[in-house]
Amino acid sequence: MTIKSKISFYISIIFTLLFGLICAIIIFIFSDFRKQEFEERLNEKAINTIKLLIEVKEIDNDILRIIDKNSINQLYDEKTLIFDENFNLIYSSLDDTKIKWTKSDLLYLKTHKSFLEKDKDHEIYGFFYDTNKKDYYALISANDNYGKRNLYFLIYLLTGSYILFTVLTWFLTFYIIKKQLIPLGNFHKKISEINDLNLEVTLESKQNSKNEISLLSNEFNFMMNRISDAYQKQKEFTAQASHELRTPIARISAQLENQIQAVDEKNKVIFKSLFSDIEQLKELINSLLILSKVDSRNNEKIEKTRVDEALYNSFEKIKKLFPDFKINFSMTDDEQLFDKLEINGNSKLIEIAFTNLLKNAYLYTDEKWVNVTITIHNNQMVLSFTNSGKTLSDEEVKTLFQPFMRGSNAKNTNGLGLGLRIVNRILQVSDYTISYNKETNLNTFIILF
Structure with a gap:
């Protein structure tokens, strides 16, 4: 779960629980208020009935029942019982509602003065009335339909509000x-676009804003500027140093080549070894210059290159270096292919990439052949280089395109470990990909355009 989702989830949960708690408290308070109000009504009813019964001599039980029957109140299924001090029933209202009572209830009333208890849908209120002459006990049973109706309405209202509030929240x-x-x-998104070929990423930000994201963006832009400057200085130093080294290396190489012809056979072996080392150093400098050239072309105008033409030029260069190299070239006869042969990329760099792959195919095989094919797959042009030879292990494949990486099949072969790195960098600049597949005694490099 993302931080954004977590924050939204936790805030929603907190507000939902708080509002639910508030609704529960309101219902509880209103329920207690209804109960108290109902008890007060019943208490007033009991007192009025007892006073009419004992204080107004002209009123007998029949008249009191008529008054009780016609009294206007919001109570339903009401039943009133009045007892004297000897627990004798002296008054009972007209309706058929029954009140369950025992002598112990009346004794409890004498001690505690009043009580309110629930009997199914009804509530029974007991009241002890103490006069100077006699004591009276009143039991009233009633169903508070009015109060309960208000309570149920409040519950429905808050429940609906809670559901609506939860959804909206x-x-x-x-x-x-x-x-x-x-x-x-x-x-x-911007950070994910950063790589060694794209260090020019900047984020939109407000300089005077105190927003945390804006502050972070400002610091990020400042950091990227420093990194870009440092990386640019490193590239410039590599290019300049490599360029400056070429001249003395070329002079040393020329002088050694002249000395080889002049010395005797005994010293000729030593000079040839030195010449080989100088040539390898020259190749290293040229490779570093190529890498520097690739990096410097990131922001150049997009060029167009024909893949087939770049391949033919690479074939010619390799054949001059290795006349015994057999190159088998095939291309799918597909109308779509001819439209895709033109790609974005610098022609010279693309040729260098192809030449390095062909050179690798020659150096790391005993049979000195390579199959080069161009096909169409999933609307993409696929260029593959396949040769025989010892395949790489899974661990070696993971670091295959890293600089100065040399596999176990390169023990008896001269090389710097920069060829595939150069190929990968050239293809990365134009957003193309290269991968390595292996089969039994077959190595295949696949480029997707």
């Missing part, structure tokens, strides 16, 4: 946080 939280963190997503 989750939606708005995810939407707002996603919108606010769009710069962070752009920040991640």
Whole structure:
């Protein structure tokens, strides 16, 4: 789960739980309020009934029942019982509602003065009325339909509000946080574009903003500028140093070549060995210059190159170096292929890449042959170089395109380990890819254009 999703999730959960807790507290408080209000109503009803019964002499039980029947109240299924001090029933209302009571209930009333208990849908209120002459006990059973109806309405209202609030909270939280963190997503996208061929990445930021993302973007841009400057200075030093070394190396090579002809056979072996080392050093300098040239062409105008023409030029160069090298070239007869033979890339660098692959095919095989094929696969042009020879291990394949990497099959072969690195860099500049596949005694390099 991303940080954006986590923040949205936790905030939504917190607000949902808080609002749910508030709704539960409101329902609890209102339920307790309804109960107290209902108890007060029943208490007032009990007192009024007892006073009418004992204080107004003109009122008998029948008249009291008529008054009780016609009294306006919000109570339903009401039943009123009045007892004297000897626990004798002296008054009972007209309705058929039954009240479950025992003598112990009346004794409890004498001690505690009142009680309220629940009996299914009804609530029973007991009240002890103490006069100077006699004591009276009242039991009233009623169903608070009015209060319960208000309570149920409040529960439905809060439940609906809770569901609506939860949906809106989750939606708005995810939407707002996603919108606010769009710069962070752009920040991640820009960072993912950074590689050794693309150090010119800059992020949009506001210089005077105190927003954390803007501050981070400013620091990132400052850091990338320093890295780019350091990397540029390194490339310039490599190019300049390599260029300056070429002249003295060329002089030493020419002088050694002249001395080989002049010395005797005994010293000729030594001079040939020195000449070989100088040539290898010259090749290393040329390779470093090529890598520097590749890096310096990142921002140049895009050029067009014909793959078949670059291949033919590479074939000619390799044949001059290795006349015994057999090159088998084939190309799929497909109309789509002819449209894709023209690619983006510098022709000289593309030729260097092809030449290095052909040279590798010659040096690391005993049979001195290579099959070069151009095909179409998934609407992409595929160029493959296949030769026989010892294949690389899985560990060697992982570092195949790293500088100065030499596999176990290169023990008896002179080389610098920069050829495939140069190939990979040249292809990377134009966003092409190269991969290595192996079969039994077959090595294949595949380029996807």
